[in-house]
Amino acid sequence: MTEPVLTIQGLVVGRGDDPSAEPIVRGLDLEIGPGEIACIVGESGSGKSVTSFSVMGLLPDALTARAGSIRLLGQELLGADPERLRKLRGSRMAMIFQEPMTALNPVMTIRSQLAEVVEFHGETPMSRGALDALILKTLEDMLVRDPKRVMNAYPHQLSGGQRQRVMIAMALLLSPSLLIADEPTTALDVTTQKQILGLIKSLVERRNIGVLFITHDFGVVADIADQVVVMQRGELVESGPAAKVLQSPEKAYTRLLIDSVPKGKASGETRAEAAAPVLDVRNVEMVYGRRSLFGASTTTHALKGASFTLNQGEILGVVGESGSGKSTLARCVARLATPTAGQILLMGRDISKAGQEELRLQRRYIQVVFQDPYRSLNPRLPVGRSLIEGAVNFGVPAEVAREKVRALLELVGMDTDIFDRLPHEFSGGQRQRICIARALVSEPQILIADESVSALDVTVQAQVLKLFADLRARLGLAMLFITHDLRVAAELCDRIMVMRHGEIVESGPTAGIMQHPQHDYTRALFAAAPGQERFRALATV
Incomplete structure (x- = not known):
């Protein structure tokens, strides 16, 4: 195979019902050869996914390709009949979706x-x-x-x-000859991510396929890309070999994206050491059981004797692979699940076996920000109703709750006139800010952030992480920050707790864990983090 796998020339995509509307993709040029991985990077709304959907012939009805050419192994795709595209999907080109x-x-x-x-x-x-x-x-x-x-x-x-x-x-x-990967490793832990990236690189080498890889993680870009295409608001800002773009970016926007990547450098400070504990978890266990139709039963020990304390104004990071028990621990602490054994002392009160009425009163003090803000918000409710709901449930009059929410929206960097808008009208970063404001309405003592920035692009992620740090400084919040990204944990957290197979295998001050990990598993997690060598070099420039 000598011809390019994919050739895009002058691609323009916009609304089909309004030719005068601003295009979403403007004059994009891109070529991917056999055995080559091209990474498209850019913020949400830059046109990355629209480009991939154009190649696959999966554009929504509201959008259309207005101009340009897309050729797969020399065959024109724009204007091809649906039956022809259906035959090409899966056999000649395939797509890995984000969720x-x-x-x-x-x-x-x-x-x-x-x-x-x-x-x-x-x-x-x-x-x-x-x-x-x-x-x-x-x-x-x-x-x-x-x-x-x-x-x-x-x-x-x-x-x-x-x-x-x-x-x-x-x-x-x-x-297939062309593989399109739309943020395929965003929600994966670092060791699984490393395996998947290694697998994709191996497939490229063995099968000589071309890969269009969409990502917001420059660590991933540094590890796998042969060429990099940077997009902003539908336009190609910069492109070229990966080494050149990452080490010597020509455009300010590219440098902004690179500078927004967490470098995994701990500050060395440990805050809130002398503060009183607001959460004391003692030997918490969680066992799930399942019985088959034939009477056989299986059990899963999701948590094994988990113990830790969380002090007022402290951010405790919880890291580990998928299945390590991080989210189960969060669900037990928030009492969204009832632990099999152990104690959970919230401000000195054991809530591990509390009934629904007592939990209703205690839950105002501990709130959760989930990974996917779109699924966390009711798509049929205006965000204003979702925001005031928690305060109203705790007896706050609706008008008082609205004023409280307006103040919180300003605190999280959102306009205060969004009450009547629906969740789909906001970007991913905006939705996450709305979810953070909703969690703060009840004036909690503890905020649990469960992979709350993993799906955000690097600039929005940096903004949300700064927001978390500001909220801790202003409100004295204690936070349980669950993440698979060790670089994020290093920059935000005072202490880090490493989990594996339901057990806490290591914990301590962030700087100590990052610089001198004691457990083999912790060292393996650090070794698997993407783009370490490239961004360690950039951080010293």
Whole structure:
């Protein structure tokens, strides 16, 4: 194969119902050769995903390609009939979507969903035995644990990392020539991310495929990219070989994106050491049990004797791989789940076995900011109603709650005239700020942030992290900050707690953990962080 896998020339995408409206993608040029990985980076709204959807022929009805050319192995895609595009998807080009839980069908087994790809996009029929063998082999290649069990499982029975591996397996099932990856490792922990990135690089080398990789993580870019394309507001700002763009960016916007990447440098300060503990977790355990139709039962020990304290005004980072027990710990602390054993002392009061009425009174003191702000907000409710709901539930008059919310919106950097707007009218960063304001309405003592910045682009992520630090300084909030990004934890947290298989394997001041990790697992997590060498060098410039 000598011709380019993908060639984009002068691509213009805009609203189909209003030709005079400003284009979303403006005159984009891009070429990807066989065996090459091109990374598109840029903030939310820069046109990255619209570009990928244009290639796949998956643009929403409201958008259309107004001009330009998209060629896959020399074949023009713009203007191709839907049947032709359907045959090319899966067999010649495939896409890995960012959120596997919304991309996978919740009522079909993994085996059925992968089989559909072959049935609808494969060139020749396969027997059931051959099809199962292909699915099993592909899942094994994706490093899926217990692939036979996963084949017969439903999406909700898998972890986030497992679901993403299934999505990648689905994309690669028919060995396409072009792989489009739209933020495929955003929600993955660092060790799983490293495996997936290594897998993609290996596939490029073995199969000589071209990859269009969309990401906001410059650490990932530094690890895998052959060329980098920087986009802003639909325009190509800068492009070139990865080493040149990362080390000597020509444009101020590119430098801004690079400078926004957390460098993983701990300040060495440990704050709130002398403050009183607001949370004392003692030997908390969580065991999940499941019984099959045939009477056999299985148990999962999600938490094993977890103990720690959280002081007023302190930010405690919780890091670990998917399945390490981080989110289970957060759910138990917030009493969204009842622990099997142990004590959870919230300001000296044990809430581990508290009933619903007592919990209703105590929950105002501990609030959660979840990973996905879009799923956290009711899509049918104006954000104003969502924001005042918590305060009203605790007896605050609606008008008083509205004034309180206005002050909080200013605090988190949002306009105060957004009450009547719906969640889909905001960007991801804006939605997350709204969720933070909603969590603060009840004046909590503790804020739990569960992967709350992992899906945000680097500039918005930097803004939200600064916001968290400001909120701690202004309000004296204690925070339990759950993340798989060690660079983020290093810059924000006073202490770090490392979890593995439901156990806390190491904890201590951030600087000590980062500079002198004691446990082999902690060292493995640090070694897996993307772009370490490149950004360590940049940080010293």
